[in-house]
Amino acid sequence: MEKFITLTSTIVPLPIENVDTDQIIPARFLKATSKDGFGDNLFRDWRYDKNDQPIASFVLNNPTYTGQILVAGKNFGSGSSREHAAWAIAGYGFKVVVSSFFADIFKNNAMNNFVLPVVVTESFLAEIYESLSYDSKMTLTINLEALTITNNTYGKSESFDINPYKKECFVKGLDDIDYLLSKKTQIEAYEKAR
Amino acid sequence: MKTLFDKIWEAHVVSTVEGGPTQLYIDRMYCHEVTSPQAFDGMRKRGLKVFRPAQNTCMPDHNIPTIDQESPIADPISKNQVDTLTKNAQDFGLTHYQMGHEKNGIIHVVGPENGLSLPGMTMVCGDSHTSTHGALGAVAFGIGTSEVEMVLATQCVFQSRPKTMRIIINGKLKKGVTSKDLALYVIAKTTTGGATGYFVEYAGDAIRALSMEERLTVCNLSIEMGARGGLVAPDEVTFEYLKGREFTPKGEEWDKALAHWKTLKTDEGTVFDKEVTYQAADIEPMVTYGTNPGMGMGINDTIPTLESIDEAGRISYINSLKYMGYEPGEKIVGKAIDYVFLGSCTNGRIEDFRQFTDYVKGKKKADNVIVWLVPGSWAVDKQIKAEGLDKILIEAGFQLRQPGCSACLAMNDDKVPAGKYSVSTSNRNFEGRQGPGARTILAGPLVAAAAAITGKITDPRI
Numbered sequence A: 001m002e003k004f005i006t007l008t009s010t011i012v013p014l015p016i017e018n019v020d021t022d023q024i025i026p027a028r029f030l031k032a033t034s035k036d037g038f039g040d041n042l043f044r045d046w047r048y049d050k051n052d053q054p055i056a057s058f059v060l061n062n063p064t065y066t067g068q069i070l071v072a073g074k075n076f077g078s079g080s081s082r083e084h085a086a087w088a089i090a091g092y093g094f095k096v097v098v099s100s101f102f103a104d105i106f107k108n109n110a111m112n113n114f115v116l117p118v119v120v121t122e123s124f125l126a127e128i129y130e131s132l133s134y135d136s137k138m139t140l141t142i143n144l145e146a147l148t149i150t151n152n153t154y155g156k157s158e159s160f161d162i163n164p165y166k167k168e169c170f171v172k173g174l175d176d177i178d179y180l181l182s183k184k185t186q187i188e189a190y191e192k193a194r
Numbered sequence B: 001m002k003t004l005f006d007k008i009w010e011a012h013v014v015s016t017v018e019g020g021p022t023q024l025y026i027d028r029m030y031c032h033e034v035t036s037p038q039a040f041d042g043m044r045k046r047g048l049k050v051f052r053p054a055q056n057t058c059m060p061d062h063n064i065p066t067i068d069q070e071s072p073i074a075d076p077i078s079k080n081q082v083d084t085l086t087k088n089a090q091d092f093g094l095t096h097y098q099m100g101h102e103k104n105g106i107i108h109v110v111g112p113e114n115g116l117s118l119p120g121m122t123m124v125c126g127d128s129h130t131s132t133h134g135a136l137g138a139v140a141f142g143i144g145t146s147e148v149e150m151v152l153a154t155q156c157v158f159q160s161r162p163k164t165m166r167i168i169i170n171g172k173l174k175k176g177v178t179s180k181d182l183a184l185y186v187i188a189k190t191t192t193g194g195a196t197g198y199f200v201e202y203a204g205d206a207i208r209a210l211s212m213e214e215r216l217t218v219c220n221l222s223i224e225m226g227a228r229g230g231l232v233a234p235d236e237v238t239f240e241y242l243k244g245r246e247f248t249p250k251g252e253e254w255d256k257a258l259a260h261w262k263t264l265k266t267d268e269g270t271v272f273d274k275e276v277t278y279q280a281a282d283i284e285p286m287v288t289y290g291t292n293p294g295m296g297m298g299i300n301d302t303i304p305t306l307e308s309i310d311e312a313g314r315i316s317y318i319n320s321l322k323y324m325g326y327e328p329g330e331k332i333v334g335k336a337i338d339y340v341f342l343g344s345c346t347n348g349r350i351e352d353f354r355q356f357t358d359y360v361k362g363k364k365k366a367d368n369v370i371v372w373l374v375p376g377s378w379a380v381d382k383q384i385k386a387e388g389l390d391k392i393l394i395e396a397g398f399q400l401r402q403p404g405c406s407a408c409l410a411m412n413d414d415k416v417p418a419g420k421y422s423v424s425t426s427n428r429n430f431e432g433r434q435g436p437g438a439r440t441i442l443a444g445p446l447v448a449a450a451a452a453i454t455g456k457i458t459d460p461r462i
């Protein structure tokens, strides 16, 4: 997996609260048996109308906003445990999602697909939208080593949290299954002892 | 002093990663066709076998049609996903209840009714409503596909430990108020994100008084307030329910298990990270008016006005009501509806069908309403017929369909058309959940029955 240490990018704003997994990827797109192609249907019903024509007012169809960072409203990713939501976000090309609050399962799923969920304070989030209102090409910098996120328009930073193990996974491009497989003898010992 | 959650969790810790998550041992995993193919694929790519095949059970439920299951699935993409599960189960040597099998149905209905889900267990499935199984006194939660692969490969997952929360419901539910109403009430109080990061224990006399099936409904909905899961300490109701079911321990094994299960409770005086108490008598039959399960109210209440909503949330609130075609400050009781759905892992059990049937007995279905009655499993279907409920339903103008998830998420053909109103006993009223543009009003089986008879949102007590 690609390693992640710092990222500076323009952003795509989605200032909506409680964006649920059915919005991220509607259930009818869950019929695939591989992980590919979900990016095309990210936010499908907000992005395209009934005749599959792009809805101009939706942010992903607005050429002003591009980048590898999605900045979403509070309680992002609630709803189902479907990892397809994370595949859609990763598949579209986002490497980071910024919000003031994430649903639990989504957070795990995102990290398992090397999409970094960054939790910021409500005021930091509000400032991002504010900067964006006069500079649509504003950038954020995420530094995973220092655990900081910087609003480069305001020059303001805030620190965020990620557990040290997950941080190492991101930095080294490692995955949980490799780690668990290395623990087989311990698992067998646990089974015997119970 | 420990909570029940702590006891079960701690008994399943294999190791803790320095500064990281817990490696948790999983007693049972369920796999369905939607969230497992990529996990099996991953196993193949790594050249791995399933570590503990006997602890994994597969069945398709999300995609399967609810009529004519005897014929091959018409939708080629659904068929592919269902066939892929069959092949994966075969290749990896896992138990599989294929479509039409007498034990097929929605996983969260089938697991408990066969005694596959037991007190004290850790259980997972690539499905957020895995929280359902917590009703038996277990730690059960939904996981993503990467984690499904972890369990297939090692029977373990990485999890950070959730905080604990106790929700106490005191007193007695009023007549005509179901456990679904109780759960919708709690979610409305907590909001959809309000229990995020917590594992909930439900307690209090009102919970103790619930049947096993009613507890399953309550725990099922834990995820709708963001909780990792929910559980109820096992008691005589639990043991009575489990006794004699196909996969429950038998003879001496049963006695041994029972002795252990009886120890599964929160120690007196344990302090939870968060605790809230509600009065059962305050709960009315509930309906939702918006597009998340937290937007619920008593059936005769009015939709909250814009002023009563947090400023930051107003745009979402307005959009949500616009989608539903409702106005702030209005009542929705008496409003016309187009569809009724009885079923899902929330309300697709025999007691739900008994309640529905009891209400519609001797009445006639409203002509302008399409009603889907979908048993949660073939075992439920069999019981409906054994009790003759099907005849009463037919007489009232209804028809039974075949088991599956159906209109709960509309991955099969049971889709509510755009703009139409559906009173649904399922668990999610998200935009488009029951079909693109569909408008969902979540409710219990009694409100659903009343709507099916009158064609309107109706208080079932009148």
Ligand code: SF4
Pocket (backbone or CB within 6 Å): B061, B062, B106, B107, B108, B127, B129, B344, B345, B346, B404, B405, B408, B409, B426, B427
């Ligand atoms: S009935 Fe609905 S909520 Fe339950 S497992 Fe099926 S799709 Fe998910």
